[in-house]
Amino acid sequence: MLSGTAIEVSNLTKRYGDVEALRGVSFTVQEGEVFGLLGPNGAGKTSAVEILEGLRTPDSGSVSVCGLDPQTAGAKYKYVMGAALQATALPDKMRVHEALDLFGSFYPQRRGTQELLQRFGLEEKRNAFYSQLSGGQKQRLALAMALVNNPRVVFLDEPTAGLDPQVRREIYDIIEELKKEKKTILLTTHYIEEAEKLCDRVAIVDHGKVIALGTPRELKQRSGAVTRIIVRMAKPETNGALGNLEGVTECRVEADDYLLYSTRVPRTIVALVKHLEEQNNELVSLEISAPSLEDIFLEMTGRRLRD
Amino acid sequence: MSGILGNTWSLTLSRMRLAMRNRAFLFFSLITPLAFLFGYGELSRRFAPGSMPYLLAMVLALTIMGSFWGLSVQLVTFREQGILRRFRVTPVGASAMLASSLISNYFLTLPTIIIEFYLSRYLFHMSRLGNLLSVFILVTIGTVTFASLGLIVASVTNTMQETQIINQIIWFIFLFISGATIPFPKLPAMLQKVAVFLPATYLVSGLQRAMVDRTNVTDLGAYLASLVGCAVIAFVISAQLFRWEPETKAPRRAKLWAATAVIPFLLLGVWEMVNGDLRAHAMKDIQSLQEPYSIERIER
Numbered sequence: 001m002l003s004g005t006a007i008e009v010s011n012l013t014k015r016y017g018d019v020e021a022l023r024g025v026s027f028t029v030q031e032g033e034v035f036g037l038l039g040p041n042g043a044g045k046t047s048a049v050e051i052l053e054g055l056r057t058p059d060s061g062s063v064s065v066c067g068l069d070p071q072t073a074g075a076k077y078k079y080v081m082g083a084a085l086q087a088t089a090l091p092d093k094m095r096v097h098e099a100l101d102l103f104g105s106f107y108p109q110r111r112g113t114q115e116l117l118q119r120f121g122l123e124e125k126r127n128a129f130y131s132q133l134s135g136g137q138k139q140r141l142a143l144a145m146a147l148v149n150n151p152r153v154v155f156l157d158e159p160t161a162g163l164d165p166q167v168r169r170e171i172y173d174i175i176e177e178l179k180k181e182k183k184t185i186l187l188t189t190h191y192i193e194e195a196e197k198l199c200d201r202v203a204i205v206d207h208g209k210v211i212a213l214g215t216p217r218e219l220k221q222r223s224g225a226v227t228r229i230i231v232r233m234a235k236p237e238t239n240g241a242l243g244n245l246e247g248v249t250e251c252r253v254e255a256d257d258y259l260l261y262s263t264r265v266p267r268t269i270v271a272l273v274k275h276l277e278e279q280n281n282e283l284v285s286l287e288i289s290a291p292s293l294e295d296i297f298l299e300m301t302g303r304r305l306r307d
Numbered sequence: 308m309s310g311i312l313g314n315t316w317s318l319t320l321s322r323m324r325l326a327m328r329n330r331a332f333l334f335f336s337l338i339t340p341l342a343f344l345f346g347y348g349e350l351s352r353r354f355a356p357g358s359m360p361y362l363l364a365m366v367l368a369l370t371i372m373g374s375f376w377g378l379s380v381q382l383v384t385f386r387e388q389g390i391l392r393r394f395r396v397t398p399v400g401a402s403a404m405l406a407s408s409l410i411s412n413y414f415l416t417l418p419t420i421i422i423e424f425y426l427s428r429y430l431f432h433m434s435r436l437g438n439l440l441s442v443f444i445l446v447t448i449g450t451v452t453f454a455s456l457g458l459i460v461a462s463v464t465n466t467m468q469e470t471q472i473i474n475q476i477i478w479f480i481f482l483f484i485s486g487a488t489i490p491f492p493k494l495p496a497m498l499q500k501v502a503v504f505l506p507a508t509y510l511v512s513g514l515q516r517a518m519v520d521r522t523n524v525t526d527l528g529a530y531l532a533s534l535v536g537c538a539v540i541a542f543v544i545s546a547q548l549f550r551w552e553p554e555t556k557a558p559r560r561a562k563l564w565a566a567t568a569v570i571p572f573l574l575l576g577v578w579e580m581v582n583g584d585l586r587a588h589a590m591k592d593i594q595s596l597q598e599p600y601s602i603e604r605i606e607r
Contacts, residue, residue, distance in 0.1 A: 053396050055552070075398035088393040091385070093328040098321065105317040106397045145393075 006031040006153055006184040007052065012061035014047050014208075021047040023208040024061070029201075031152075032182040034175070036199035038189055038293060040303070044208040045188035046086055049157050052186065053083045065153055079107060082151035084142040086158045086188075092131035096122055096141055099130065100148060107149035120144040120174065136167030143174055154178065156187040160194060172197060192294045202293065206301050220291050226250075228289040229260040229268060234282035241279075245271040314399050318407035319414070326415055332377060337419050340370040344423050348431035358596045359433035363423065364514035367442070368487045370419050371449040372507055374412050376474050378457030382408065383470045386461075391551045401549035405458055405542060412454045413447070420446055437518035444524055444531065445517060449510045452534045455541035456506070459568055462548035463561045481507040486515075490596070491589040503585060504576035506537055506569070512585055519592045529575060536571035544568060 007029035014022040021044045029035040037045040050056045052063055054070035054077060063070060068077045090099055097113055104110040117123045120140045125133060133141065139159060146154055160168040175198050178185060189195055195202050196216045204212040212219055226249055237258065243251035247264030262268040265288060276283055298304055326332045347362035385391045394404065427433040464470040482488055484498050485507030494502060502508045509530040516522035524531070544564050548557065579585050
């Protein structure tokens with residue numbers, strides 16, 4: 001149940017020398033919501049989240065988290081927020097349980113070290129030095145540390161960047177669990193699947209501006225991006241009739257496959273089956289690929305997210 | 308336990324633990340001073356047993372002065388590796404971070420000082436312990452002051468390379484112009500004039516007076532006040548100039564601010580040149596280097 005606004009960002013600007021990192025970014029995040037800032041590297045996501053974390057000062061605009069200004073609220077603000085930063089580390093010779101003990105000791109209310117070790121699968125590594133942890137284990141420790149004070153709002157800056165797919169899935173599971181706990185989460189990512197899988201709402205950021213904002217479903221519906229139907233048939237088609245099927249805006253041939261771009265998928269499929277019967281042809285395989293956030297980004301900017 | 312005192316204490320314990328696991332720390336903070344002690348001790352044992360209090364004072368000063376090197380390097384490493392920025396999203400402030408550096412350094416220096424005393428007494432047969440209260444206060448204030456100077460170096464340098472260069476210059480000056488290795492009266496007259504403006508000179512002189520002459524704390528008031536003044540200014544400026552982020556550069560005025568930390572010693576140096584008795588004390592104390600036996604043995 002969403003009960004109010006947890007994060008409010010209004011007309012945020014930030015410049016580093018000649019580079020305009022943020023150019024009037026605005027968005028709100030409701031309590032209990034998982035909100036994603038999606039965009040390519042250098043889009044301004046980290047600048048925005050670091051302003052929210054209190055690490056950077058905006059040139060103009062305002063931010064409020066749980067009714068507090070990160071720049072002026074001091075320790076009171078640090079008690080309600082947790083953060084897993086993108087570029088950070090711990091001393092090499094610090095043990096895992098020592099890191100959780102130390103960071104926990106800074107807060108009046110904290111989660112137990114043992115509970116966090118268990119929850120984040122770090123029990124076996126409790127006595128390991130930070131330098132002995134793998135990338136995935138370091139990231140799990142970073143998430144555990146972000147939750148050590150049981151915060152209301154959690155900032156996760158590129159929580160899965162550089163991790164292999166299996167570890168990434170483990171991190172997704174952890175974030176899904178946090179979602180069930182109704183934590184307000186703001187995460188930045190340049191992984192499409194991450195934003196689609198985890199986020200209730202997404203702001204697509206490019207060149208320091210929010211270029212689209214909504215639920216992943218809304219964004220797809222709003223977009224002019226079309227669904228792709230990949231068809232393979234027993235006998236090749238030569239007369240170009242597939243391009244004239246109902247709802248099809250474009251038809252391409254790639255090796256043995258026909259790629260049909262459709263705005264009205266059910267009608268296109270009915271028409272396709274009818275056409276095959278008339279031509280005495282057979283369907284070998286059919287795959288429907290819905291437009292992704294990547295397609296939307298491509299459509300809006302003319303570039304791919306990882307360009 | 309949270310709040311500024313609680314945070315400082317948690318950080319202090321953590322940093323002590325980390326230092327004990329750091330081989331470089333053990334080498335520079337324990338093995339190097341002890342190597343000096345064994346060198347000086349052996350000279351004393353062979354040629355002038357009565358000189359051990361004078362020589363121990365030099366070793367104590369070297370141990371204390373080493374604080375500035377370790378702390379500046381550690382802080383710059385923490386900043387460069389992005390460790391400090393992780394603390395910035397917690398309720399820990401710059402003051403707690405800096406104070407924990409000073410306190411942990413003090414607790415880590417004390418055992419070395421005690422070991423040096425113990426070895427001097429029982430291995431090198433030092434019969435005079437000096438004025439222990441004066442020594443303790445000089446060790447305490449000196450350790451905090453030189454650690455604070457380390458914090459100042461960390462606050463005005465942007466890279467580890469720059470830190471190391473500045474450290475080496477300062478260390479070289481402290482080592483050779485303060486009386487810590489070459490006795491003050493043996494320095495050329497021109498260098499003696501420079502030395503009276505250095506905090507290290509007063510630390511060495513104070514320790515030698517406490518060890519050899521058993522000088523009271525009250526008679527070392529000007530030295531102690533200057534060391535305290537320097538520590539306070541250095542700490543306040545370090546807190547003001549503290550940078551959490553690796554990419555944040557020190558402002559241009561930072562080095563000017565940092566230079567104000569030596570104002571107490573500029574004033575003391577001027578006073579010393581006009582009215583001072585540092586040279587007279589140094590001339591008197593160096594006589595102990597020629598003592599073939601300890602005073603107590605002669606009295607016996």
